[in-house]
Amino acid sequence: MSDTRTLRHMAILRYIPQEPQYTTTRELSDKLSNDGFDINMRMLQRDIEILCCQHPLSCDDTVRPHRWFRIQGVSDASLEMTPSTALAINMLSEQSHYLLPRQVHDNLKGFFLQATQKFAVAPENPLYHWPSRIANLxxxxxxxxxxxDDKVMQVVERSLIQQTPLEIDYRPRPPRYSKKYQINPLGLVTRGPVYYLIATLRESGDYRHFVLHRIQDAELMTVAQHQVQDFDLSTYIKNGNLSFPKDNKITLELKVSYIEGYHLLETPIHPDQQVSYPDPHHFVLKAKVNHTEELKWWLMSLSDISEVIGPNFLRRELAESLEKAVRQYQSN
Incomplete structure (x- = not known):
């Protein structure tokens, strides 16, 4: 690209404002002429087409003359993006939808578009094919x-950002009925497709987990939020509080079929698990784990290739559940 063309492109980018402001092709032509550029309308249209492939520019072609603007959320300093930066933004764009407040994610849509366009015009770059060669399953x-509900999500996110109490209308599992709660939101956690709002009740200070899609309505309160001393969301999760806890830690002893359960030797249930081999066809795992409902569900999913040896109460609990399942399948 010649120096003149480069300077002309830089000038065009400077003169295209961010939405909701806009400019027209004629206005751009006049400004470039005033800057001393010798350019006709055909050349300008070709320049804009090239720049649209490299930068987050857009056009409203539903009106005459067409209106050009830079997509909201992209500053002048970010008009250039290196291939490695574009790759990182491309790969993170999907996950950011779950981790960022929606209003922030919407403000970044220009960066995501710019990252996509950066590779669209450079298929020869060796990084171009990386997104198609890696996946998270x-x-x-x-x-x-x-x-x-979008309104509920926006209010919840605002309350977490501003540390403001909420009054929510919550619909629990049947047969219980909807109930209003006044809460102090502490954190938002995604588990697969489900969002959990961690909060304390304003009256008692007790911790509660509210499934976000069961919140029918949410309103910010004008009173001050009760601050929870020493609350750390990472520690709260690490301690198993979101795994439907039943008791504290237990020592799980699990006999597993060697072939079908070999993955438990490669991906241990605990970093300090102990392994023994009572016979050629089985191994026994022994480790301290959190006693949760999720542990029981996981053990049930392995019930055809494993046997809980201890603790005895957990062995009895699984046996009762399996007997119930057998009865259901034999009832017909």
Whole structure:
């Protein structure tokens, strides 16, 4: 690209404002002429087409003359993006939808578009094919996403950002009925397709987990939020509080078929698990784990290739559940 063309392109980018402002091709032509550029309308249109492939520019072609603007959320300093930066933004754009407030994610849509366009015009770049050569697949059978009210999500996110209490109208599992709660939101956690709002009740200070798609309405309160001392979301999750806890830690002893359960030797249930081999066809795992409902569900999923040896109460609990399942299948 010649120096003149480069300077002309830089000038065009400077003169295209960010939405909701806009400019027209004629206005751009006049400004470039005033800057001393010798350019006709055909050349300008070709320049704009090239720049649209490299930068987050857009056009409203439903009106005459067409209106050009830079997509909201992209500053002048970000008009150039290196291939490695574009790759990182491309790869993170999907995950950011779950981790960022929606209003922030919407403000970044220009960066995401710019990252996509950066590679669209440079297929010869060796990084171009990376997104098509790597994928993240969630384990197990996946359920569809529940429907979350957009207004509820916006209010919840605002309350977390501003540390403001909420009054929510919450619909629990049947047969219980909807109930209003006044809460102090502490954190938002995604588990697969489900969002959990961690909060304390304003009256008692007790911790509660509210499934976001069951919140029918949410309103910010004008009173000050009760601050929870020493609350750390990472520690709260690490301690198993979102795994439907039943008791504290237990020592799990699990006999597993060697062939079918070999993956448990490669991906241990605990970093300090102990392994023994009572016979050529089985191994026994022994480790301290959190006693949760999820542990029981996981053990049930392995019930055809494993046997809980201890603790005894957990062995009895699984046996009762399996007997119930057998009765259901034999009832017909």
């Amino acid at each position: 969630s384990p197990g059978f996946q359920l569809c996403k529940p429907i979350i």
